Amino acid sequence: MNTQSDRVSVGIGLRRGSLMREIEATQPELDFLEVAPENWMRLGGAVKRQFEALLSRYPLYLHGLSLSVGGPAPLDRDFVHALKKFINQYQPVIYSEHLSFCSDNAHLYDLMPIPFTRAAVRHVVERIHAVQDVLGQRLTLENVSYYTAPDAEMNELDFLTEILQQADCDLLLDVNNVYVNSVNHHYDPKAFLDTLPVERVRYLHVAGHLQLASDLIVDTHGAAVADPVWDLLAHTYGRFGAVPTLLERDFDIPPLADLMLEIKKIRSVADDALGLAPRNDREPVMVANA
Amino acid sequence: MTTDFLALQAQFADFIRDPAHAPVPKGCDPERMQLYHQLFFNNIDGILENTFERSRAHIADDQWQELVRTFFSTVPQHSPYLVDVPARFLEFLQEQTTVALPEPVLELAAFEATLHECRMAEDITLPEATESLPDDVFDAAWQPHPQGVLFESVYPVNQADFSLDAVPAEPTLLWIQRDDAGVVQIYYLSAASARWLVLLDAHSGATPGASLAQLARELNVAPENLTGFARAQLTDWIADGVLIPASGSKENASSA
Numbered sequence: 001m002n003t004q005s006d007r008v009s010v011g012i013g014l015r016r017g018s019l020m021r022e023i024e025a026t027q028p029e030l031d032f033l034e035v036a037p038e039n040w041m042r043l044g045g046a047v048k049r050q051f052e053a054l055l056s057r058y059p060l061y062l063h064g065l066s067l068s069v070g071g072p073a074p075l076d077r078d079f080v081h082a083l084k085k086f087i088n089q090y091q092p093v094i095y096s097e098h099l100s101f102c103s104d105n106a107h108l109y110d111l112m113p114i115p116f117t118r119a120a121v122r123h124v125v126e127r128i129h130a131v132q133d134v135l136g137q138r139l140t141l142e143n144v145s146y147y148t149a150p151d152a153e154m155n156e157l158d159f160l161t162e163i164l165q166q167a168d169c170d171l172l173l174d175v176n177n178v179y180v181n182s183v184n185h186h187y188d189p190k191a192f193l194d195t196l197p198v199e200r201v202r203y204l205h206v207a208g209h210l211q212l213a214s215d216l217i218v219d220t221h222g223a224a225v226a227d228p229v230w231d232l233l234a235h236t237y238g239r240f241g242a243v244p245t246l247l248e249r250d251f252d253i254p255p256l257a258d259l260m261l262e263i264k265k266i267r268s269v270a271d272d273a274l275g276l277a278p279r280n281d282r283e284p285v286m287v288a289n290a
Numbered sequence: 291m292t293t294d295f296l297a298l299q300a301q302f303a304d305f306i307r308d309p310a311h312a313p314v315p316k317g318c319d320p321e322r323m324q325l326y327h328q329l330f331f332n333n334i335d336g337i338l339e340n341t342f343e344r345s346r347a348h349i350a351d352d353q354w355q356e357l358v359r360t361f362f363s364t365v366p367q368h369s370p371y372l373v374d375v376p377a378r379f380l381e382f383l384q385e386q387t388t389v390a391l392p393e394p395v396l397e398l399a400a401f402e403a404t405l406h407e408c409r410m411a412e413d414i415t416l417p418e419a420t421e422s423l424p425d426d427v428f429d430a431a432w433q434p435h436p437q438g439v440l441f442e443s444v445y446p447v448n449q450a451d452f453s454l455d456a457v458p459a460e461p462t463l464l465w466i467q468r469d470d471a472g473v474v475q476i477y478y479l480s481a482a483s484a485r486w487l488v489l490l491d492a493h494s495g496a497t498p499g500a501s502l503a504q505l506a507r508e509l510n511v512a513p514e515n516l517t518g519f520a521r522a523q524l525t526d527w528i529a530d531g532v533l534i535p536a537s538g539s540k541e542n543a544s545s546a
C-alpha cells in the first residue's frame with residue numbers, strides 16, 4: 001500500500017485579510033482550506049475571485065455557524081436553501097456544523113449548549129433530518145465546548161451518541177473541545193473519546209484555548225494548541241485513524257509560518273500515532289540566491 | 291422532572307442578552323452564565339467597534355457601553371449573517387433616545403456603515419454591453435454603477451479630523467464604490483456633478499445629452515456652457531467605472 005494515502009490531511013481556516021494574502025503569496029503545503037459559508041456566501045468582487053483562485057489549488061471544507069440545528073424556532077429554510085446553492089457551486093469535501101443552538105427566535109451569533117434531555121434529542125434529530133433532506137447529504141456535526149449547562153437528564157456523552165445514532169449523521173470531533181469540557185465538567189477525556197463510535201468520526205478540529213481557573217477553560221481559538229490537547233490528539237489518531245484535521249485559529253492570528261509549524265506538528269503527531277515512518281522534510285522550495 | 295428544554299433554551303438566551311433582568315437558567319452556574327454573556331456581548335461589540343471605529347472615538351466609553359448593551363439586549367437580529375449587524379446598529383443609533391448623540395457623529399456612523407456595506411456587497415450581474423461603444427462618450431448611453439452609493443452629509447465625514455462643531459457652508463457629496471481590486475473608493479462630487487449622476491440614473495438608457503439638458507435647465511445655464519465640464523466628468527467617471535454602459539435601450543439605439 002502507498003502509505004501516502006494513509007497520512008492525515010491537514011488544513012487551516014481561510015480568513016479575509018493578511019492570512020489570505022499570505023496563503024495566496026506562499027501557496028503553503030496544506031491539504032485543504034476551511035471556510036465558514038456564512039462569511040463567503042454573499043461575497044463579491046476581488047475577494048470572491050481570489051477565493052475561487054485558491055479553490056483551484058486547495059480542496060474546500062465548509063464549517064457553518066448559523067444553522068442553529070438545536071434551535072427552538074422553526075428552521076430557517078431560506079438559509080438552508082442558500083447554503084445548498086453555495087454547496088452545489090463549490091462542491092466542498094464536507095459541510096459541517098455545530099451540535100448546538102445559536103438563536104432562539106433571533107440570532108446571537110455564538111454557540112449555546114442544547115439542554116441534555118430526551119425531548120431535546122428528539123427535536124434535534126428531527127431537525128437534522130430536515131436539513132439533510134434539503135441538502136441531500138449527511139450532516140457532520142461538531143461536539144461543542146460549553147461552560148455550564150441547564151438541567152439535564154443525561155450527560156454530554158450520552159446526548160451526543162444518542163443523536164449520532166438516531167439521526168444517522170457524522171461527527172466532527174473537536175479534540176480541544178473534549179479537553180475543555182473534560183476540565184470544565186470534570187470527566188476523563190480519553191474515556192470520552194474511547195466511547196465515541198469510530199465509524200462516525202469524519203473530521204477533526206484542534207485549537208488553542210485560555211485557561212482561567214483550574215476548572216475553567218474558555219475555548220478561544222486564540223492561542224497555540226496546548227500540551228494536553230496534543231496528547232489527546234495522539235490518542236485520537238490512535239483510535240480513529242488518519243481523520244482529516246483542521247488547525248482552528250480565529251483570534252490573535254500569528255504569521256502563517258507559525259501556523260505551518262503547528263501544521264507540521266499535527267502531521268508528525270499523526271504519523272507517530274499511526275506508526276508511519278517520519279516524512280522526508282519537504283521544506284518549501286526557495287528560489288536560490290545567486 | 292426536568293424543565294421543558296424549550297423553556298430552558300429561552301432562559302439561556304434571555305440571560306445572555308440581559309443578565310441584569312433575566313433569571314439564571316435552571317441548573318446553570320451563575321458565574322459561568324455571566325461568562326457566556328460577556329463572550330457573546332464581546333463578539334457583537336467587537337464587530338461594531340471595528341465597523342464604527344471613527345464614530346466610536348467620539349462617544350464616551352460609558353455611553354458606548356450603554357448603546358451596545360441596549361442594542362444587544364433589545365434588538366432581535368434576524369439575519370444569519372453577522373456582517374448584517376452593523377446596518378441594524380446604525381438604524382438603532384438613529385432611532386434610540388437613551389444616549390443623545392451629536393448629529394455629526396450620527397452622520398459619521400452612517401458613512402462608516404456605508405463603507406462596510408460596499409466592502410461586503412455581493413456581486414450582482416451587470417447588464418451586458420451588447421455593442422461596441424462609439425468613439426464619442428456623448429454617443430453612448432451610460433448608467434451609474436448599481437453598486438455605487440451617493441452619500442450626502444452636512445459634514446466632511448470622509449476627512450479623518452473633521453470638526454464636530456463647525457457646520458461647513460457646503461455639504462459633502464461622495465460617490466462610494468468598490469473597485470475591481472476590492473478596495474472601496476471614495477470620489478468627491480460637486481453639487482452639479484452629484485445632481486447629474488442622479489439625472490443620469492433617472493435617464494438611464496438615454497445618451498447623456500438628455501440629462502445634461504435637464505441639468506442645464508436646473509442650473510439656468512445654456513447646455514453648451516456645460517459641454518467642457520460634462521466631457522471631462524464623463525471621461526473620468528467611465529475610467530473609474532462609476533458609469534457603465536447602459537444596455538437594451540431603444541432610446542440609445544435611435545440616437546446612436
Ligand SMILES: [Fe+2]
Binds near residue numbers: 142174205248
Ligand atoms: Fe471546532
